[in-house]
Amino acid sequence: xxxxxxxxxxxxxxxxxxxxxxxxxxxxxxxxxxxxxxxxxxxxxxxxxxxxxxxxxxxxxxxxxxxxxxxxxxxxxxxxxxxxxxxxxxxxxxxxxxxxxxxxxxxxxxxxxxxxxxxxxxxxxxxxxxxxxxxxxxxxxxxxxxxxxxxxxxxxxxxxxxxx
Amino acid sequence: xxxxxxxxxxxxxxxxxxxxxxxxxxxxxxxxxxxxxxxxxxxxxxxxxxxxxxxxxxxxxxxxxxxxxxxxxxxxxxxxxxxxxxxxxxxxxxxxxxxxxxxxxxxxxxxxxxxxxxxxxxxxxxxxxxxxxxxxxxxxxxxxxxxxxxxxxxxxxxxxxxxxxxxxxxxxxxxxxxxxxxxxxxxxxxxxxxxxxxxxxxxxxxxxxxxxxxxxxxxxxxxxxxxxxxxxxxxxxxxxxxxxxxxxxxxxxxxxxxxxxxxxxxxxxxxxxxxxxxxxxxxxxxxxxxxxxxxxxxxxxxxxxxxxxxxxxxxxxxxxxxxxxxxxxxxxxxxxxxxxxxxxxxxxxxxxxxxxxxxxxxxxxxxxxxxxxxxxxxxxxxxx
Numbered sequence: 236x237x238x239x240x241x242x243x244x245x246x247x248x249x250x251x252x253x254x255x256x257x258x259x260x261x262x263x264x265x266x267x268x269x270x271x272x273x274x275x276x277x278x279x280x281x282x283x284x285x286x287x288x289x290x291x292x293x294x295x296x297x298x299x300x301x302x303x304x305x306x307x308x309x310x311x312x313x314x315x316x317x318x319x320x321x322x323x324x325x326x327x328x329x330x331x332x333x334x335x336x337x338x339x340x341x342x343x344x345x346x347x348x349x350x351x352x353x354x355x356x357x358x359x360x361x362x363x364x365x366x367x368x369x370x371x372x373x374x375x376x377x378x379x380x381x382x383x384x385x386x387x388x389x390x391x392x393x394x395x396x397x398x399x
Numbered sequence: 400x401x402x403x404x405x406x407x408x409x410x411x412x413x414x415x416x417x418x419x420x421x422x423x424x425x426x427x428x429x430x431x432x433x434x435x436x437x438x439x440x441x442x443x444x445x446x447x448x449x450x451x452x453x454x455x456x457x458x459x460x461x462x463x464x465x466x467x468x469x470x471x472x473x474x475x476x477x478x479x480x481x482x483x484x485x486x487x488x489x490x491x492x493x494x495x496x497x498x499x500x501x502x503x504x505x506x507x508x509x510x511x512x513x514x515x516x517x518x519x520x521x522x523x524x525x526x527x528x529x530x531x532x533x534x535x536x537x538x539x540x541x542x543x544x545x546x547x548x549x550x551x552x553x554x555x556x557x558x559x560x561x562x563x564x565x566x567x568x569x570x571x572x573x574x575x576x577x578x579x580x581x582x583x584x585x586x587x588x589x590x591x592x593x594x595x596x597x598x599x600x601x602x603x604x605x606x607x608x609x610x611x612x613x614x615x616x617x618x619x620x621x622x623x624x625x626x627x628x629x630x631x632x633x634x635x636x637x638x639x640x641x642x643x644x645x646x647x648x649x650x651x652x653x654x655x656x657x658x659x660x661x662x663x664x665x666x667x668x669x670x671x672x673x674x675x676x677x678x679x680x681x682x683x684x685x686x687x688x689x690x691x692x693x694x695x696x697x698x699x700x701x702x703x704x705x706x707x708x709x710x711x712x713x714x715x716x717x718x719x720x721x722x723x724x725x726x727x728x729x730x731x732x733x734x735x736x737x738x739x740x741x742x743x744x745x746x747x748x749x750x751x752x753x754x755x756x757x758x759x760x761x762x763x764x765x766x767x768x769x770x771x772x773x774x775x776x777x778x779x780x781x782x783x
Contacts, residue, residue, distance in 0.1 A: 237526070237550075238720065241658035242465060244482075244558045248565045249662040256572050256634065261626035264579035268605060269625060271586035278591060 367396060453734040459727040463652040463720055466527050466563045467494035468507070471647060476507070479566060483529060484557035487518045494560070497524045511541040511551065525551050529558055564659070567651035571638050579633070608632050612769045616776035624775055627670060631663060632768040639719060639760030643726075643753065654763075655719035657712065664712035667771040672704070675778035707774050711767055718763050722756040 374388050469477040478495035496515045497508045511523035514532045521532035523542045530553035532542040543551040578597065585598030594602045613621040613628055638654045653659055683700040686693075729752060732745040 238460070238464070239657055241656075241661050242558065242562075244560055244562065245465065245564055245568075245656060245658035246662060247559065248568060249659045250665075252568050252572055253630075253634065253662060253666070256575060257626060257630040259576060260579055260630050264576075264583045265626045265629050267583045268579070268586055269609070269622075271590070272602070272606070272609075275591060 363396070367392075453731070453737070455728055455731045455735055458731055458734075459724045462727055463655060463723045464527055465651075465656065467497075467524065467529075467560055469563050469566065469647070474505075477647075479563065480561050481529065482559045482561065483522070484559055485518070485520055486556075487520055490517045490520065490522075490556070492517055494524070510539075511543040512536075514542050520556075522556070523553075527562075528555065529560070530555050563651045564653050564656055567638070567641065567648070567653045568659075570648045571634070571641055571653065574641075575633055575637055604633075605629065608768065612765070612772050616769065616772035617779065618776070620779055624670065624772070627666065628768050628772055631666070631771060632764050635663070635715065635767055636761055636764035639763060640757070642719060642723065643756055643760065652720060652723050655716055655723055657716050660712045660716040663715070663767065664708040667711060667774060668705075668708035670771075671708075671774045671778045674775060676781070678780060679778045707770075711770055715763055715767055718759060722752070722759055725752050726756065 370392060371389070374392060377388075467479055467481060469479060471477060478493050480491055481494050481496075482489065482491045484490075492515060497513050499506050499508060499513055509524060509526060511525035511530065511532070513523065515522045521542070522529050523532040524530075525541070525543055528551070530543055530551050533544055533553060536542050537545065543553050546552050578601070582598050582601045585595060589595055589598065593599075608629055609621070609625065612632070613625055617624055635654055638659075641649045642652055642654060644650060683704070684697060686696050686700065688696055726749050729745050729749040732748075733739065733742050
């Protein structure tokens with residue numbers, strides 16, 4: 236039973252010593268320790284959340300890049316396609332215009348030829364008429380001596396000269 | 400009382416069960432030991448020849464009790480100062496004065512046979528307690544009056560001596576201050592960096608107290624009670640371990656002393672009562688039961704306010720004392736069987752129990768702290 240009876244002296248010493256210990260530790264140990272731990276936990280949390288944010292930002296940027304790439308590629312394809320279309324159309328246009336131009340030239344050439352032909356014919360006719368006048372003059376000069384022969388000659392000449 | 404969240408984790412439950420089992424198992428020898436002491440002392444007076452027989456109970460109880468001198472080794476003792484507050488004022492002298500020289504050998508008296516006279520008052524020491532000496536010695540040469548159970552009935556002065564337990568108390572406080580001021584210094588020098596040295600040893604335990612003891616039981620108001628919980632946890636744990644060291648500066652049974660556990664429990668009691676809010680007191684004086692149940696409920700609840708800290712006090716005291724008795728008894732098997740060949744067995748058992756005691760040292764600190772937190776938590780709980 237003696238074990239269960241607290242000794243007065245130890246009660247006094249224990250209460251004073253324990254209170255003193257608690258005061259000293261609270262002031263010089265627990266307060267700074269807990270504050271430091273809390274602060275460090277806070278900074279770790281902050282760092283982690285920052286890392287998470289950076290990761291999200293990174294992912295966002297990557298996806299944005301992807302998007303950009305994709306749209307750039309699409310645009311490039313579009314441009315290429317347009318260019319191709321343009322090229323084709325230009326070629327076609329060139330072809331058709333060349334054709335029409337050629338046709339026009341040919342037409343022009345034909346008209347020219349026709350004109351030349353007509354001019355040549357007119358010239359020829361003129362020449363023929365002057366020639367025939369010449370001939371007629373000569374014949375007349377020759378034949379006019381003999382009226383009958385003159386007349387025959389004219390008739391024969393006229394028979395020979397056929398207008399073609 | 401809802402204690403279910405104490406046993407939240409399987410591991411904790413296992414630990415608690417194991418400790419309770421151990422406490423049961425080890426308190427029994429203590430009870431027997433006390434019976435033994437009484438019987439053997441009685442026997443020794445009747446037939447002096449029986450004194451030669453080794454008394455394991457008396458030995459163990461002597462070792463776990465407080466003492467005015469510190470046995471170092473063999474015949475070497477450190478005599479501690481005796482400080483008494485008597486009717487004639489404060490008296491102090493060395494406990495070495497309670498010795499006599501017999502045949503050139505120093506005989507240390509603990510049976511009230513040596514009287515020390517100071518300031519006209521006479522003191523004797525019996526079973527490490529100091530009494531005012533009787534005028535004449537009894538038939539055994541003891542200057543005390545004994546009752547039928549052989550306890551002294553003399554008056555006692557107020558004993559404020561620096562006993563073995565008080566010295567241990569001071570030593571443990573110095574150790575705690577040195578350790579934790581160093582830890583605190585570590586936080587200053589390694590500001591914002593990872594802990595180093597002793598700081599990294601203590602930080603997980605400080606965090607354990609905060610995250611597994613304080614926060615689950617006290618909620619968001621935990622910070623106010625952290626200094627108390629941390630101090631009480633480390634005080635109990637360090638002293639439990641110090642008590643397991645068999646040589647200087649350990650060996651005293653400080654946390655197995657009822658005075659020490661009483662003050663610790665009283666601290667928890669005071670914190671509970673002074674921090675109790677209106678819900679807590681309403682729960683005690685006006686519980687949510689029909690009015691005619693108040694006759695039963697109010698006394699039970701009032702009784703509960705006191706039984707909780709008393710249970711804290713007894714639990715720590717009984718566990719640590721029982722552990723000490725168990726280790727001592729196992730070592731004493733050598734003397735009981737009076738054979739050196741029993742030594743390997745007794746040492747093997749003592750080492751095994753010592754290992755368990757190391758665990759118990761932590762668990763008891765943990766249980767005391769978590770129950771303190773729980774009781775305070777119940778008193779400061781906001782809603783009901």
